[in-house]
Amino acid sequence: MNDNDNRSIDRRSVIKAAASAGLVGLAGCSGGAPEDGGGGDGGDGSDGGDGESTDSSTDSGSETYTIGMVDSLSGSLSAFGQRNQRGKEIALDDVNSVGVGGGELAISQQDDQSTSQGGVSAAQTLVNQEEVPLLIGTVGSGVSTAIHESVVQNTDVVQISQNSTSPNLTNFPDLLRMPPAGKAQAEAISTLLDEDGNESAALAWINNDYGQSVGEAFIDAYDGEIVYNEPHDQGQSSYSSTISSMSDTDADAWVFITYQPEFATMSQEAFDLGVTDQAAWYGGDSVKGPKVLESAPEGSLDGMKAVVPSVPQDAENYQAFVSEFEERFGEEPTSWSAYAYDAVVVSALAIEAADEFTGSALMEVVRDVTRPEGEEATTYEAAHEILANGGSPSDVDYTGVSGPIDLDENGDPVGLLQVFEVVDHAYESAGFIEG
Structure with a gap:
């Protein structure tokens, strides 16, 4: 009262x-x-x-x-x-x-x-x-x-x-x-990799609390082999070294725990290097956005899946x-x-x-x-x-x-979490996961 x-x-x-x-x-x-x-x-x-x-x-x-x-x-x-x-x-x-x-x-x-x-x-x-x-x-x-x-x-x-x-x-x-919490996202990404048959993953995470903790949660949840696990700094003009290193691993899947500006640069450089089709791409909430698609060459991100917090x-x-x-x-x-x-x-x-x-x-x-x-x-x-x-x-x-x-x-x-997949250079819902 x-x-x-x-x-x-x-x-x-x-x-x-x-x-x-x-x-x-x-x-x-x-x-x-x-x-x-x-x-x-x-x-x-x-x-x-x-x-x-x-x-x-x-x-x-x-x-x-x-x-x-x-x-x-x-x-x-x-x-x-x-x-x-x-x-x-x-x-x-x-x-x-x-x-x-x-x-x-x-x-x-x-x-x-x-x-x-x-x-x-x-x-x-x-x-x-x-x-x-x-x-x-x-x-x-x-x-x-x-x-x-x-x-x-x-x-x-x-x-x-x-x-x-x-x-x-x-x-x-x-x-x-x-x-x-991002732990639920990380576990959902891990589940997607397993369901899609990916036995190895290259993980790129932004060098801060968000990237490190979500990255660690993904590693704990994933049953496959982690063949690349490296941070990258925020706000760099180029991430070609990150993309090249991920490419050298021949991993089945690439996982990005980073922010939109950084990921937009990475996706463009991956296209320039001709490696966008080398692995299946996955990401957390902070890599999804219209500006990412606008900056990426048409079709270059098709098939990528991202897990984001959702609403009812x-x-x-x-x-x-x-x-x-x-x-x-x-x-x-x-x-x-x-x-x-x-x-x-x-x-x-x-x-x-x-x-x-x-x-x-x-x-x-x-x-x-x-x-x-x-x-x-x-x-x-x-x-x-x-x-x-x-x-x-x-x-x-x-x-x-x-x-x-x-x-x-x-x-x-x-x-509540939602899975999105890039189809014809647009985001489409691929289902929901309770966090």
Whole structure:
């Protein structure tokens, strides 16, 4: 049961203190940046900048609850940041059309530039200077863990990653996330290789937490022979040495755990070297996207399979999200947009459910509002109604547009994975796997 009147008093004192420091009530609403096509991944940069605060206009005297968001608005992960911006925008409008804690939600935002250093600096601004009690962030798994270890850990701040999939995040129970862990992806890729009769594999992984942990999970799951297992650095102008070394192994399958810009370069160089047909190609979530196909010669990637986090495409709330997204932006959302949407909604539900607007109070309830013991609510409005009518956090089971969340003791959700295959230079669904 919630004492909303007492909670409002506690929150009001926090908001007044923050407002005196100029931290809340910032005008403007994020318009987002162009996003890639439906159902997949990809993008081409963002026009978002540092220090953006997104908020719907508020009536004079209403309370504003400001949380932080670190996102990849520039750099090699900006394609993901674009998706996040649009999902965040819709979520913010959905939350504020209903209200939260008697007021409205605002998001103060910083760009991590797709780097750990940028992420830590962005988080320090939000946590240490603006003193947000909850931080959504971020895309890259290594960046999320750097933020957690350098800024969030041993504080009362709640951190929810909107996109990070590295298995290593499981080692940080207070680092929550919306997408399923990359271990499930790695195991699914291994299963695909086995089912397709590949007895040996060459593995190329990007030299960071994401690449290493997902690569290790693949090696643990794969029954065949690993004949190449080497990292590559992010942002290089050429990866011809990687492709040449993989080619020299005569492996049955090539597995890429890397990012879209790096993979786009690799696929072009493989075509230039005439080795695209030498092995079957497989990849994780971060190698799939329209921009990859646009940069690859026609037909050069046909037959490649990629495993990506997915959404319950037939669910009513997801279809409503798709309709709103298409109406606003003229294209379908991706699973990453859905994860960002749910990160905002879960944050708002935690604010509604908590006794006060502090990190420690939010951490006490943030898992509970997603768990299956409560009454299922597939929209923010429905979940908010349960809480506003006196329900406790455990009375709510928010099932998001990305599917059931059910955050466990490690901060991991349940998840759904989808397999895509490139056919006639286009992505086609090849089935679903429960993560």
